[in-house]
Amino acid sequence: MTSPSSANLEFVVRTIAQTAVDNERAFGELDAVVGDGDFGYSLARGFEIVLADWDSFDRTEASGLLQKIALTISKRVGGTSGPLWGTAFLRASAAVKGKTELTGEDAVAMLRGAAEGIKKRGNSDVGDKTLLDALVPMTDAIAERLAADPATPAPEVAKVAAGAARAAADATTSMQARRGRASYTGERSVGSPDAGAVAVAVMAERVAQTWPGSASS
Amino acid sequence: MTSPSSANLEFVVRTIAQTAVDNERAFGELDAVVGDGDFGYSLARGFEIVLADWDSFDRTEASGLLQKIALTISKRVGGTSGPLWGTAFLRASAAVKGKTELTGEDAVAMLRGAAEGIKKRGNSDVGDKTLLDALVPMTDAIAERLAADPATPAPEVAKVAAGAARAAADATTSMQARRGRASYTGERSVGSPDAGAVAVAVMAERVAQTWPGSASS
Amino acid sequence: MKKFVNDPKNYVPEMLEGLALANPDTLRYVPDYNLIMRADAPRADKVSIIQGSGSGHEPAHVMAVGPGMLDAACPGDVFAAPPTDYVYETIKLLGTPKGVLLLVNNYTGDRMAFDMAQELAEAEDVNVRTLFIDDDVSVQDSTYTVGRRGVAGNFFVMKAVGAAAERGADLDEIYRIGEKVNSVTRTMGMALTACTPPAKGAPLFDLPADEIEMGVGIHGEPGRRRVKLMPADEIVDELLDAVVTDLPFESGDRVALMVNGLGGTPISELYIVYRRAHNQLADRGITVGRNYVGEYCTSLDMAGASITLVRLDDEIESLLADPAEIAIRVF
Amino acid sequence: MKKFVNDPKNYVPEMLEGLALANPDTLRYVPDYNLIMRADAPRADKVSIIQGSGSGHEPAHVMAVGPGMLDAACPGDVFAAPPTDYVYETIKLLGTPKGVLLLVNNYTGDRMAFDMAQELAEAEDVNVRTLFIDDDVSVQDSTYTVGRRGVAGNFFVMKAVGAAAERGADLDEIYRIGEKVNSVTRTMGMALTACTPPAKGAPLFDLPADEIEMGVGIHGEPGRRRVKLMPADEIVDELLDAVVTDLPFESGDRVALMVNGLGGTPISELYIVYRRAHNQLADRGITVGRNYVGEYCTSLDMAGASITLVRLDDEIESLLADPAEIAIRVF
Ligand SMILES: Nc1ncnc2c1ncn2[C@@H]1O[C@H](COP(=O)(O)OP(=O)(O)O)[C@@H](O)[C@H]1O
Ligand SMILES: Nc1ncnc2c1ncn2[C@@H]1O[C@H](COP(=O)(O)OP(=O)(O)O)[C@@H](O)[C@H]1O
Ligand SMILES: [Mg+2]
Numbered sequence A, B: 001m002t003s004p005s006s007a008n009l010e011f012v013v014r015t016i017a018q019t020a021v022d023n024e025r026a027f028g029e030l031d032a033v034v035g036d037g038d039f040g041y042s043l044a045r046g047f048e049i050v051l052a053d054w055d056s057f058d059r060t061e062a063s064g065l066l067q068k069i070a071l072t073i074s075k076r077v078g079g080t081s082g083p084l085w086g087t088a089f090l091r092a093s094a095a096v097k098g099k100t101e102l103t104g105e106d107a108v109a110m111l112r113g114a115a116e117g118i119k120k121r122g123n124s125d126v127g128d129k130t131l132l133d134a135l136v137p138m139t140d141a142i143a144e145r146l147a148a149d150p151a152t153p154a155p156e157v158a159k160v161a162a163g164a165a166r167a168a169a170d171a172t173t174s175m176q177a178r179r180g181r182a183s184y185t186g187e188r189s190v191g192s193p194d195a196g197a198v199a200v201a202v203m204a205e206r207v208a209q210t211w212p213g214s215a216s217s
Numbered sequence C, D: 001m002k003k004f005v006n007d008p009k010n011y012v013p014e015m016l017e018g019l020a021l022a023n024p025d026t027l028r029y030v031p032d033y034n035l036i037m038r039a040d041a042p043r044a045d046k047v048s049i050i051q052g053s054g055s056g057h058e059p060a061h062v063m064a065v066g067p068g069m070l071d072a073a074c075p076g077d078v079f080a081a082p083p084t085d086y087v088y089e090t091i092k093l094l095g096t097p098k099g100v101l102l103l104v105n106n107y108t109g110d111r112m113a114f115d116m117a118q119e120l121a122e123a124e125d126v127n128v129r130t131l132f133i134d135d136d137v138s139v140q141d142s143t144y145t146v147g148r149r150g151v152a153g154n155f156f157v158m159k160a161v162g163a164a165a166e167r168g169a170d171l172d173e174i175y176r177i178g179e180k181v182n183s184v185t186r187t188m189g190m191a192l193t194a195c196t197p198p199a200k201g202a203p204l205f206d207l208p209a210d211e212i213e214m215g216v217g218i219h220g221e222p223g224r225r226r227v228k229l230m231p232a233d234e235i236v237d238e239l240l241d242a243v244v245t246d247l248p249f250e251s252g253d254r255v256a257l258m259v260n261g262l263g264g265t266p267i268s269e270l271y272i273v274y275r276r277a278h279n280q281l282a283d284r285g286i287t288v289g290r291n292y293v294g295e296y297c298t299s300l301d302m303a304g305a306s307i308t309l310v311r312l313d314d315e316i317e318s319l320l321a322d323p324a325e326i327a328i329r330v331f
């Protein structure tokens, strides 16, 4: 795998941000099924500022950029998503502190850092029917692929990630929520996918589809 | 015409009361078009008490019976209809004070008394798109028929009354309301008949259809 | 029909019973005449103030009974004036040597019931005056109609005459004050949705999802015109313009501004309305001396709002500022 | 969507602006942090009380700011906890030598935002304690959930700690009182209709014309079960039974009873609910010492209601009876 350069990181982050903005309504609808419908709104309000302020961010260093985004999110995003996604970006930032060139292992480390941060902040784990149930399997799939073939090209890794995230997000449908607002509904949360998990999958798919130079972009 | 006996008066009054109770919803719907929808409810609440208390009423004398009904209505019927219908019965009562046998002229006198009472109480007149626009033409038609043939049998008079009331009530559709709640809507009151006028027509029709010994009963 | 209702015929009595249970020391419910009165009324040293009207406008008027406001409210069924007899009995119960003031919103049914009841009571030597309230600018006053309707502005009349009565004013003085307040009070409302009278069990009129009714009456009577849904600020501008130009209110005036919810609109939205109204008045050079945001005169569960302005002078402002204790409260 | 709204993104700020315009002498709106605070806060001789939560529950909590209740409210967007940063800035603005008490309804997002903000503020030596409110009996408390939700019962905690703070109590004492009130407060609500968040522009969930949601959350979260529409009395019986048996409240208890409207239900219906609840409590030998009928914690325009009981003792009752001056008012 060619190391995910700073440009790749910028691409991924911007794509996540753009996906959040574009899917405000869709993500909200998903959250409305057993939640309160504001997930799309909350994410979009934060990430639209990320996009608007993008040019003012110092992007020379990955860790610094991620920290800046974490701060923007904690400042402007409310709900459960503000602290969770803010923490996720902060931990991703910490995982690559001081690095100038990013490798595939760094990508995995950032994602693992993000997941650990969410677990701690949310007092939650895989199996609780949250975005962790897409994020963690996706990270595992990336790590596995890179372990099998460290030279896997980045667009290929992105496709693996997207496939794993989508399958995992879909699989949340049969789970019962044990964290977040959806958990109040007990068994009634079974039968629809978790909004946060789907958001992770949609973001990963968009990243894979639009990866610069990728076939399907 | 055979003189409308006390039994005939009792039949007419009971039929009016029963019609009001049976048409609570229908009369309410009519009032909802440009009014506030409570006309059927108001009438029904009063006339259901008239029916319930019927056996306790002293019915030996027409005037006394009508006065009793007037009192029941002022006691229990609210809205515009309470004072108007209460006044109408009170004036009808006054028109036959002291009489033991009722004639066709007495019937006309009672109806004219009722209409005059409504006009005075409501500060209204024929042409304002109210129940007067059915009551007055109906009374005129009865008076006319009895003038032409004083021996017209009662069921026949009832049919004449019903036909006139219906035609007049239908004709209120093209009128603009100048009294009552419907008048607030100005030109928007044109296009639907007045609830009060229709009620008069429906009552007259029921009287005609169920007149004891009448063909269609 | 999605409502807290048992038998629709008991809607009003059960509400009144609940109100009395919630205020056992201060209010008395008289089921025979469908009446809510102050437990300590009538008081010989005070004019009694009675407001009657159809129900469905709560807190008006049954929840406005208490020291500094009404001595009694005499409600009819939903949207129906009370029967004459109940009004008459209420007047008799509340009669005092100083007299009784009847506050009546200007509707045909209410006028007739109160006129008849006043006549009956006067025949028994009760000293009664009746004040008609007609603040609704959405209805053109003309000889072809029964005149303007009384809507949320009735709150200000109740409050001012209630305060004056509490201060010990006599009947003529109180009547003068009430008439003055009514003469400087103007209101216009609009509906986002229809209301559902419990006895009807369905919306009183059809209002498509993208239309609103400007100038609606508090009984769901159609208003001036039906228009497409607009942003809050545009709605406010239209209501306010109708109200301001009617009196007219002018630059330099000091006013009370009421944003009244019609029953189904949450208070958050009422403050969005208030914001615009306040700012628009400031632009016109009109100062808001007192403001009222909440539900004062509703139309069952109708979503919508009305805007009322009262031109203040020292006398009115002082009466509005007097204390009052009624059932709607936070503590 | 039939609402008084301009750009849905400005729903909350415009409401707060309206609230501040309506209370220029007593409230201050700080747009940078979406904050409403007492104009005279912080006061060095007094613990500051802050409540934060999503918006859409008005009058909770921005309209509960004032002497005797909150010193500030820190609302998020509709149904979304405020951003951590805003909470942090609010704590700093309201910091006093006597400390700050944060009142937080027990929801994941609110807990996290307030936890993080408290950590940040403590790092700057502000003395902060956080009290979580969780009165909703419709959610079973278990290790598999995040615990009970905080709903309308938060009013009683705010009122009691607000009164204690005004009396000069110190932070630990106030915290003790707040915890005690929370521990004897139980609520359950139900929805007749869904609510419509302005940003979504459509009802949050589908509730057929003949179904209701028992145990609904104040953010439109589904409740215990969906059942066929019932008469008011049956609804009340089910809510009350859930509340009474949970603590449990027992014969001989003296309680505060709150019937809280969820935003779209008129006060007339709330008194129909009150009537039944009061009578049912009497049948159980439970005395209503104080009652509250109206809107305290809403869910936008949802039609529905919740019933809250608080077991009173002399201390709680005396704190609830203390004066307070907040924006929701009649005069
Ligand atoms: N404790 C938690 N840990 C991890 N993720 C969570 C937790 N609670 C909620 N989530 C995620 O957040 C999403 C909801 O976010 P959001 O709508 O902002 O929260 P809220 O419930 O406060 O409205 C859920 O779909 C879920 O993926
Ligand atoms: N001033 C009036 N004179 C005569 N009839 C009237 C008058 N006002 C209303 N009506 C009649 O009363 C009917 C409405 O009665 P009702 O619904 O009880 O009145 P409200 O408008 O008080 O609800 C109208 O359809 C009309 O026929
Ligand atoms: Mg949500």
Ligand SMILES: [Mg+2]
Binding pocket: B031, B035, B036, B037, B038, B039, B079, B181
């Ligand atoms: Mg009517």
Ligand SMILES: [Mg+2]
Binding pocket: B036, B038, B039, B079, B080, C054, C078, C079, C080, C081, C109
């Ligand atoms: Mg009526």
Ligand SMILES: [Mg+2]
Binding pocket: A036, A038, A039, A079, A080, D054, D078, D079, D080, D081, D109
């Ligand atoms: Mg939320």
